[in-house]
Amino acid sequence: MSEGFTPPPAQHDQLPNLRIAVVASAWMVLVVLSVLGIRWWQHKSMPSTRAATAARMGESEIADVNQRPFALDNEAPRLRAEQGTRLEHYGWVDRDAGVIHMPIEQAMEQVLAEEGRKP
Secondary structure (H helix, E strand, C coil), X not given: CXXXXXXXXXXXXXXXXXXXXXXXXXXXXXXXXXXXXXXXXHHHHCCCCCCCCCCCCCCCCCCCCCCCCHHHCCHHHHHHHHHHHHHHCCEEEECCCCEEECCHHHHHHHHXXXXXXXX
């Protein structure tokens, strides 16, 4: 610092009231403008018509939210029983074409016998 300059003493008893008022007012104007801008954007982005009720309301869906609890789901045991019955019995695949299905054990034995490798 230069030798001839003495800074003024600090005035602790006076606050810059005008500066505080200007900053507070500017802050309030910014907040109000932000709120008004958000409200305008919400109003502008809202759809013009209301959404209708889903066509498939009440039906089971495969999704995280609408999935039935596994404890209440009895489809897997029933499906496994149907598949087991199909593997163990005769039945029609296509009656018009004359295609049938046969028990899996008998079908495997027949395939092995046709190849000449009967165990």
